[in-house]
Amino acid sequence: MIEKIRAFFEREAPTRSVDLHKNVVLYLEDISVSFDGFKAIDSLNLYVMKNELRCIIGPNGAGKTTMMDIITGKTRPDSGSAWLGQNFNLLLHSEDQIARAGVGRKFQKPTVFENLTVFENLELAMDTDKGVFPTLFAQLNCLEEESIEVVMERINLTALSEDFAGSLSHGQKQWLEIGMLLMQNAQLLLIDEPAAGMTHQEMDKTVELLQNLKDKHTIIVVEHDMDFVRSLESPITVLHQGKVLAEGDMNKIQNDPNVVEVYLGE
C-alpha cells in the first residue's frame, strides 16, 4: 500500500532503457490466449527486427487485434512470453508503462480526442514526464512547440492546427493518430488498418508516410486492403486461427497453397 502511494507521487518519466543491441525489437514466444474456450491466439511466435516494416494480414478472427492487445498490455495471455528488446517484459507492465517504454498504438477506428484541437492532441501525446503534477504544471517550451510543428507538417495538418480533431475528415483523423505516435517517439508502432475508409489519394500519402517512418521506427501494420499491403512492399505475416500460417514477401505469400486456401482464395 505505502509502496503504491509513493508510486503515485513518483515522476512518470519516459522509460528509455529498452535494450535493442541484438536488433530485435519484439519477441512473442509461444503465446496462447483463449476467451471462453475459444483460442484467439494459439502458441503464436513472432519476431520483429529493428527498423522493420511488417504487415500482418489474416481473415477476421485470426487474432490480429488480440495480438495487438497483448503487446500493449490490454490483454494478458494464458501462457507464453512477450518481450520488448532484451530487457522489457511486456507481460509485467501496465498499458501506460508499456506506452512510456516506447510502444505506440493506432486503433482500427480512429480515436483522437475530438474536443481538443489538432495541436492539443499532439501535445498530450508528446514524449515527456506524464505524472500528475508535472502535467499540471507543464508549460510548452520552444523546442516542444517546434517538434509539434514538425509533426504537423509531416502529417499535412499544419493549416488545421487550431481546429477541433472532431471536425477532421476520416483520413485526416488517421493521420493525426499516426502523428500522435510520432510525438510519443515510440520505438515500435502498432498500426491497425491505417487505410480503412481512405480515398486512393489519401492511401498513397499514407504509404509514403509509413515508408518514411521506417528509418527511425519499427512498424507493425495490420491491414485488410491487399492493394495497400502490396504497395508497402514489406515482409508479410499471415495469421490464421491464432497461428502464423506463412511469412515472406508478397510473391511468396500469394503462391503459398495454404494461404490461397484460407484467405486469398476466398
Added chain:
Amino acid sequence: MLLLRILRNDNGGKIFLSILLAVTILVPLLNLTLTADNPFHVSSYTVTILGKYLTYALLAVAVDLVWGYLGILSLGHGAFFALGGYAMGMYLMRQIGDRGVYGDPILPDFMVFLDWKELPWFWYGFDQFWFAVIMAMLIPGILAFIFGWFAFRSRVTGVYLSIMTQAMVYALMLSFFRNELGFGGNNGLTDFKDILGFSLQLDSTRAGLFIASSVALAAGYLLSRSITNSRLGRVAVAIRDAEDRVRFIGYRVENVKLFIFTISAVLAGIAGALYVPQIGIINPGEFSPVNSIEIVIWVAIGGRYTLYGGVIGALLVNYSKTFLTSAMPEIWLFALGGLFIVVTIFLPKGIAGLLSKYRSAK
C-alpha cells in the same frame, strides 16, 4: 496579471466574476448601511439566503469539475459537502460552551442527554477554528482519495461508478443517523451561538459569512479554471472522451482521476463548512441521496463543461425552490423534474450553452 492569465479564453468566467464582485460589495453595503424602510435595503434574510446559494454554487463548480471535464458522474458529492458541514458544526457546537440547555462546559447538549461522561476522542481539537477548517477540507479529501483509490484502480466507470457514489452517500446517511456515532444522530448539530466570538445573530456576522462564501466561490472557480486550463485539464477531457486511448499514450488515468476527484471533494467540503453557520443546522438529511442528485441537476440545467454553468444552475434552481416551496409547495418537485426534462431535450448544453449560442449568433 495571474487572474487574466487564468481567465484567458473564458469570457463567461470574466462576466461571472465581475458580477460576483459587484454583488459581494453591494449586498452587505445595502444591508448594513441602509435602514429597513429604504427601498434599496437588502434584508438580513436575503443576505443569508444569497450566502447559502453561493455555497451551493461552489458545490456545483466542484461537481462540474469532475463531471463536465473528467466524465465522472458523481452522485455522492453531497457526502463531501455534509462532511465539511459537520466539521464546521462541531466547532460551532464547542463554541456554545456552558450556554447550552444543560450548561455543561465541555459536552454538547446531545451528549449530556445521552448520559455520556466524556468527550469522544474525535471531538478533540474542534474547539479551535483553524483545526475545524483544516478538517472540513481534509476529511472529505481523504474520503474521496480512499474511495477513488479503489474505484479508479479497479477501473469502475460510468453508471457503475455513479451507483457506488450513491451507495457511499447512503451508507454515510444511515451511520450519521445513529446516536452512537457521536454526531447528534437524527437531530444533528444545531443551536449554534457564535463563530470566532461573533454572534451568529448579528447582521454584520451574516454579512461577513456572505463575503467569505463569495470569496471561497471565486477562489474555487479560479482554482478549477486553472486546472482545466493546464495540460492536466486537457488530459482530463481526453479521459472523458476516450479513456483507453489516454492509457495508450502513457498517462496513468487512475491517478489523474484521483487527483481531480480529491480536489473536487475538498471544494465541496469548503462549501459545506460555509453553509452550516449560515443555515444554523447540520443533520444527516444532508447526506440524503436525493440531495446529491439535485446537485447534478443544477449542473445539467446550468450547462456542464463550463464551470460557470454550474453557478447559473445552482442559483436558478435554488431561487425557484425558495420561491416555489413557499408559494406553491406541492408543485416544486414537478417543476424541478419538468425543468430537467426541458433542459435535457431542448438545451443539451444547458443555459450556458444557450447564452454562448446567442452571443455567437450576434
